Amino acid sequence: MLVAHVGVFYNSDTVLYHIKQFKQGINSELYHNVDAFVDCTAPVRIAILHIPYPVDPEFVSLVRRLQSWCSAVFVICTELHPGTVAQIQQCDYSNTLYYVAGTLNFNMAFSPVHEYQDWFHTTSYFYQQYLPELLTRLQPYSVKPRSFDALLGRKKPHRDHVYNLITASGLPSVTTYINKTQTEFNSDPAQWRWEMPGVKMHGIPAWTVDRVDYYGHNMSISQIIPIEVYNETAFSLVTETCYSNDFSF
Numbered sequence: 184m185l186v187a188h189v190g191v192f193y194n195s196d197t198v199l200y201h202i203k204q205f206k207q208g209i210n211s212e213l214y215h216n217v218d219a220f221v222d223c224t225a226p227v228r229i230a231i232l233h234i235p236y237p238v239d240p241e242f243v244s245l246v247r248r249l250q251s252w253c254s255a256v257f258v259i260c261t262e263l264h265p266g267t268v269a270q271i272q273q274c275d276y277s278n279t280l281y282y283v284a285g286t287l288n289f290n291m292a293f294s295p296v297h298e299y300q301d302w303f304h305t306t307s308y309f310y311q312q313y314l315p316e317l318l319t320r321l322q323p324y325s326v327k328p329r330s331f332d333a334l335l336g337r338k339k340p341h342r343d344h345v346y347n348l349i350t351a352s353g354l355p356s357v358t359t360y361i362n363k364t365q366t367e368f369n370s371d372p373a374q375w376r377w378e379m380p381g382v383k384m385h386g387i388p389a390w391t392v393d394r395v396d397y398y399g400h401n402m403s404i405s406q407i408i409p410i411e412v413y414n415e416t417a418f419s420l421v422t423e424t425c426y427s428n429d430f431s432f
């Protein structure tokens with residue numbers, strides 16, 4: 184069944200992925216150019232946006248412009264950080280709905296807010312539905328040559344602390360750390376080691392949230408299980424945290 188003609192604006196490939204998940208036929212026209220979208224003659228216009236991270240200061244202006252033209256603006260926030268949460272607070276409108284990968288610990292005056300754990304949904308879809316065979320390559324019960332892995336990622340104060348403890352301990356591990364604030368990922372195994380079989384990168388990534396082609400599926404690097412690393416180690420040390428009272432990510 185087709186619904187009424189709808190003009191749909193989207194701002195990223197992440198949004199396009201979600202649009203393609205709709206099972207019901209939608210008689211819609213997709214727009215990626217905001218000026219063309221504003222000028223379109225569709226009787227119903229909606230926008231589906233993804234809050235960019237690192238933060239783009241122009242995003243607030245985009246939401247404010249679109250909400251005045253649209254019946255509804257749907258905003259997906261997959262990265263809750265002080266900057267992205269501040270942008271949500273600046274765009275508090277009754278026709279602007281937020282879907283956040285976490286919890287906002289405050290009430291919006293007008294905008295409805297829904298929890299949508301995007302990272303869990305899209306990652307589990309890939310490994311449970313798209314290519315479940317990959318999980319059979321994990322060897323969790325075999326004897327491992329190293330005690331643990333600590334894929335620390337980019338420089339942060341708590342990761343400095345962990346890295347120094349690991350270095351002082353001398354324990355056999357797979358430890359990677361980009362001990363700089365600004366850098367591109369490279370082939371140095373001391374800084375960056377990830378699952379490479381099946382991966383086709385679109386240039387040199389700048390962030391682990393950058394998307395790649397993995398066995399024909401578009402997904403973020405950080406969603407790819409590092410099978411080779413896990414099969415070398417008995418435990419994994421995860422150094423993810425946030426320290427804001429305004430949200431939980």
